[in-house]
Amino acid sequence: xxxxxxxxxxxxxxxxxxxxxxxxxxxxxxxxxxxxxxxxxxxxxxxxxxxxxxxxxxxxxxxxxxxxxxxxxxxxxxxxxxxxxxxxxxxxxxxxxxxxxxxxxxxxxxxxxxxxxxxxxxxxxxxxxxxxxxxxxxxxxxxxxxxxxxxxxxxxxxxxxxxxxxxxxxxxxxxxxxxxxxxxxxxxxxxxxxxxxxxxxxxxxxxxxxxxxxxxxxxxxxxxxxxxxxxxxxxxxxxxxxxxxxxxxxxxxxxxxxxxxxxxxxxxxxxxxxxxxxxxxxxxxxxxxxxxxxxxxxxxxxxxxxxxxxxxxxxxxxxxxxxxxxxxxxxxxxxxxxxxxxxxxxxxxxxxxxxxxxxxxxxxxxxxxxxxxxxxxxxxxxxxxxxxxxxxxxxxxxxxxxxxxxxxxxxxxxxxxxxxxxxxxxxxxxxxxxxxxxxxxxxxxxxxxxxxxxxxxxxxxxxxxxxxxxxxxxxxxxxxxxxxxxxxxxxxxxxxxxxxxxxxxxxxxxxxxxxxxxxxxxxxxxxxx
Amino acid sequence: xxxxxxxxxxxxxxxxxxxxxxxxxxxxxxxxxxxxxxxxxxxxxxxxxxxxxxxxxxxxxxxxxxxxxxxxxxxxxxxxxxxxxxxxxxxxxxxxxxxxxxxx
Numbered sequence: 001x002x003x004x005x006x007x008x009x010x011x012x013x014x015x016x017x018x019x020x021x022x023x024x025x026x027x028x029x030x031x032x033x034x035x036x037x038x039x040x041x042x043x044x045x046x047x048x049x050x051x052x053x054x055x056x057x058x059x060x061x062x063x064x065x066x067x068x069x070x071x072x073x074x075x076x077x078x079x080x081x082x083x084x085x086x087x088x089x090x091x092x093x094x095x096x097x098x099x100x101x102x103x104x105x106x107x108x109x110x111x112x113x114x115x116x117x118x119x120x121x122x123x124x125x126x127x128x129x130x131x132x133x134x135x136x137x138x139x140x141x142x143x144x145x146x147x148x149x150x151x152x153x154x155x156x157x158x159x160x161x162x163x164x165x166x167x168x169x170x171x172x173x174x175x176x177x178x179x180x181x182x183x184x185x186x187x188x189x190x191x192x193x194x195x196x197x198x199x200x201x202x203x204x205x206x207x208x209x210x211x212x213x214x215x216x217x218x219x220x221x222x223x224x225x226x227x228x229x230x231x232x233x234x235x236x237x238x239x240x241x242x243x244x245x246x247x248x249x250x251x252x253x254x255x256x257x258x259x260x261x262x263x264x265x266x267x268x269x270x271x272x273x274x275x276x277x278x279x280x281x282x283x284x285x286x287x288x289x290x291x292x293x294x295x296x297x298x299x300x301x302x303x304x305x306x307x308x309x310x311x312x313x314x315x316x317x318x319x320x321x322x323x324x325x326x327x328x329x330x331x332x333x334x335x336x337x338x339x340x341x342x343x344x345x346x347x348x349x350x351x352x353x354x355x356x357x358x359x360x361x362x363x364x365x366x367x368x369x370x371x372x373x374x375x376x377x378x379x380x381x382x383x384x385x386x387x388x389x390x391x392x393x394x395x396x397x398x399x400x401x402x403x404x405x406x407x408x409x410x411x412x413x414x415x416x417x418x419x420x421x422x423x424x425x426x427x428x429x430x431x432x433x434x435x436x437x438x439x440x441x442x443x444x445x446x447x448x449x450x451x452x453x454x455x456x457x458x459x460x461x462x463x464x465x466x467x468x469x470x471x472x473x474x475x476x477x478x479x480x481x482x483x484x485x486x487x488x489x490x491x492x493x494x495x496x497x498x499x500x501x502x503x504x505x506x507x508x509x510x511x512x513x514x515x516x517x518x519x520x521x522x523x524x525x526x527x528x529x
Numbered sequence: 530x531x532x533x534x535x536x537x538x539x540x541x542x543x544x545x546x547x548x549x550x551x552x553x554x555x556x557x558x559x560x561x562x563x564x565x566x567x568x569x570x571x572x573x574x575x576x577x578x579x580x581x582x583x584x585x586x587x588x589x590x591x592x593x594x595x596x597x598x599x600x601x602x603x604x605x606x607x608x609x610x611x612x613x614x615x616x617x618x619x620x621x622x623x624x625x626x627x628x629x630x631x632x633x
Contacts, residue, residue, distance in 0.1 A: 035592070036612065046537045060537065117594065127597075129574035129587025136591035139611075144566040145532045145541035170536050215585045216574040470536045505537045 004030045006314050007094055007107035009085045009256060012040020013300040014292025014307035015113035016068040016077075021311030023075035025320040030105070031077060032096055034084040038072075039065035040115055042300060044138035046170075047163055048445040048504070050188075050404040052422050054336050055301040058406040058443045060504065062142075064300070088112065088256040092287055109287045109314035112257050113307060116250035116271070116293035121155065124210040130217025134164040134247035141171040149243025153220045154178040155208050159187035159299075161247035165195050168245075170468060176239050179203040181225050184353065184369040188345065189400045190446025196372035197523040199486035204370050209236060211244050220244055250297045257283055257290055269350045270296030279334065280313035281306055287317060296347070305337045343401035343423030359401050360425055373484040374399055376520060386519075387428045392436040392453040392462070396426050397484075397522075398446065410443035441466050442503035451510075454518045461518030462495060467509040472497060473526060481513045481521035489517050492524050530570045547617035556621075564610035564621060565591065565598050576600050576610060580626030600624050 006022050008015045011033035019029045037043065045061020056064050072079065080098070087095035092110050096103045118133045125131070130149065134156070137148040152173050154165045157180035165175045178195065183205050185192045196202065205225055212219040224235035250271055257275040258264055263284035266273050275283045275290045282289050289310040292303035309330060316326040341347065344355060356364055362382055367375040374397060379385045384396040394415060396407065405418040407426050415432040418424050434451075441449045441464055451464035463481075473479065473494045481492035496510035513521045534540055544560035551573065558567025565576070565588050575585040576598045589597040593612035601622040602608040606629070610621070622629045 036614075062538075118590065127584060127586060129576070129585055132588060133590050133595075136588060136611075139591040140566065140569065140588075141532060141535075142538065143541075144562055145535065145538075145543070146566045146570050147530045147532060148569075171532050216587070468536050470534060472536075 001093075001104045001106055003106045003108075004028055005107070005318050006030070006109045006111065006311075007032070007105060008111045008113060009088070009094070010040065010113035010115055010292070011035075011038035011079050011081075012113060012115050012292060012303070013042055013064070013068065014115075014303040014310075015040070015111065016072050017304040017307030018111045018113060018289075018291055018311035018314070019077040019079075020068065020071050020075060021308045022315050022320075023072070023077045025315040027315050027318060027320050029077050031072075031079045032083040032085050032094075033079065033081055036081055038069060038079050038081060041135070041138075042068070044135070044142045045300065046142050046167060048443075048506070049301055050299070050402060050445050051301045051340055052403075052405045053409060055305075055340060057404060058445055058504075061300060085114075085256065088260040088288075090261050090285060108318050109289065111281075111289040111291055111307070111310045111314060112294050113290070113292045113303075114253040114256060114294050116297055117253055118246070119249040119251055120246055121208070121248050123208050125213065125217070126211055128211050128213050128217050129215070130213065130242055131211050131244045131246065134160050134245050137164055137168060137243075137245050141167060147171055147173055148245065149173060149241075151176050151241045152243045152245050153208075153222075153239055153241040154245050154247060156180060156247035156249070157182070157185045157187060157192065157202065157204070158247060158249060159191060160250070162187040162191035162195060164245065164247060165200060166191065169195070169198060169200070172470075175200045176241050177201045177203050177222075178372075179206040179208065179222050181205065181207045181229060185372060188402055188446060189365070189368040189374070190398065190402070190448045192368065192372040193374065193397065193484065194447045196486050197482055197484050199482065199525070200372075201486075202372040207231060208244065212238075217242055217244055250293065252294050252297060254290075254294055257288065257294065260285060260288055262288060262290075267296065269347045280330065281310040282313060287314075289314060299340070302337055302340050305333050305340070309333050309337075339422055340403045342421065343403055345402060358399070358425060359421075359423065362399070362425070365399050368399060371485070373486070376484075379484075379519075382425070384426050384428050387430070388454065389428075389430055389434070390455070391434070392451050393434045394428060394440050395450045395452045396428065396440075397448045397450070398426055398444075401425065402446070404445060406443040406445060407440045407449060410439040412437075412439070416440055436464075438464055438498060438508045439502070441508055442506040447506070450522060452518055454515065456512060459515060460512040461515045462510050462512055463518065463521050464496075464508050464510040465523060467507045468505060472499065472507055473509060473524070477526065479511070479524040479526040481511060481517060482523040482525055483520045484522050486523075488525070489521050490514055492521065494524070530572065547615065549615060549617065549619040549621060551621045552623055558615045560617060561614045564600070564602065564613050564615050564619070567615050568610065568621075575623065577624035578626070601629050
């Protein structure tokens with residue numbers, strides 16, 4: 001039986017971060033992962049992360065994954081792949097299936113960072129080929145470069161459903177709709193808004209009734225649901241789709257901690273059954289820790305901090321770190337974690353439907369929650385979205401308190417201020433002069449910033465939008481400007497296309513539209529072919 | 530079904546193109562990619578039929594967890610095609626229940 005000072009289950013963001021912290025303190029660490037590649041789900045995350053610089057905001061998930069792997073390698077962390085941990089015992093022993101054999105290890109400390117599993121819904125036809133998990137769609141298109149289908153229906157409007165829908169568009173698929181049985185969109189408004197403005201419709205208070213097709217999906221039937229989640233007769237709609245993607249939440253993979261006998265609690269705000277942990281992630285069994293989604297469903301950004309904390313605590317427990325050094329490092333990591341855990345979407349506010357105002361006292365957009373875009377009348381409530389400084393200037397359609405501030409760092413001229421609390425809405429400082437560099441547009445993880453010049457010339461306004469699709473248009477190309485709601489507004493001509501390394505594939509497309517559309521044109525559509 | 534160039538990832542690195550067989554038919558796929566991806570790219574969606582109801586099944590989770598996509602690979606049944614790398618000359622068969630041919 002081989003012995004390690006620290007055994008980590010799972011080489012995702014939490015597990016790798018834990019391994020890195022422990023290895024930095026010279027601990028002997030091994031990480032087991034059942035997959036053939038490390039990184040967990042990070043390599044499927046091609047969007048820019050939220051948070052602030054310390055949380056690697058505006059960096060795409062797969063880049064963060066690469067950084068973690070390099071760091072782990074440099075520190076000599078042993079990562080054993082194709083190794084499924086199938087048993088964890090109170091005495092801190094683990095059984096690992098490797099090459100068809102069961103191998104037995106003992107650890108002085110164990111960190112369980114096994115992640116989460118996708119939830120499913122069942123409906124008529126749900127077993128047909130063509131009904132897939134949202135994670136499967138990400139795996140196919142972002143890891144293997146294969147489209148999951150041509151016409152996709154997304155079931156679920158949480159962040160996973162929204163982010164994957166956008167990724168489907170980027171892969172060249174058509175998203176025929178995003179449905180959710182809830183009355184309100186579950187994920188960030190900015191994620192919904194960037195789908196809606198490309199023309200993706202939302203169907204809230206809708207459930208899936210049937211996946212149609214003989215031996216694979218050829219369509220979907222959806223219907224409205226009432227307050228008791230029952231389908232309303234006569235509201236059935238047929239949608240043409242070859243793929244139905246399910247994104248109805250995640251559940252913590254807490255089987256191992258349960259098996260070891262750690263105390264658990266069912267916490268709906270954390271996504272289900274989770275181990276009861278102290279502030280370091282230590283379970284009721286001393287020396288067994290849980291970090292990341294196992295301990296409660298959150299984002300990869302918070303999983304990484306939880307991993308670091310557990311790694312530090314394990315190092316201290318084995319005498320590799322002095323108590324006072326540990327508590328200083330813990331306080332720092334913990335405050336970084338609490339900065340992420342604020343705002344409308346925090347655990348504390350999860351499921352709340354009574355929020356009507358932002359922290360600043362602005363009226364929340366009801367249309368954003370029910371239709372996926374902020375209506376023209378509602379956007380007027382937000383000063384950052386209606387600035388009328390002469391010349392080119394940013395328009396920030398960020399209307400919910402979410403933990404994110406790259407826009408503030410993006411502007412070298414100090415035009416944008418978020419402040420200490422990263423969930424605050426950005427403010428545009430009228431005294432600072434915008435030079436139109438567009439870094440705020442490119443760095444906004446929510447793609448909610450536009451550069452607008454209402455008086456580009458006598459009759460036109462210019463609008464610069466973030467554009468993460470192919471083909472990239474050429475200067476002079478003509479298209480149709482779309483509104484926030486995805487409605488076709490007017491003809492638009494591309495006057496500039498900018499793409500520099502620092503923008504990391506968020507290209508800037510500037511379009512000219514008649515002046516009257518300066519406040520409403522937010523996307524450009526090109527004829528196919 | 531393959532994404533030629535992706536706006537964020539660019540070109541996805543693949544192994545060399547190799548031949549393999551599906552139910553005796555010649556197919557092509559990239560060496561090292563999951564068998565299921567090569568099939569998906571070729572438009573194949575049905576991996577197996579269930580034993581009692583003879584219902585078709587295909588890719589569902591794509592990460593080796595749900596076992597919906599199992600097929601017979603080189604004579605071995607119940608191989609999770611979504612996590613098994615494609616090799617040149619592999620013989621892949623549609624699975625019926627737990628075997629290769631439909632039960633009478």
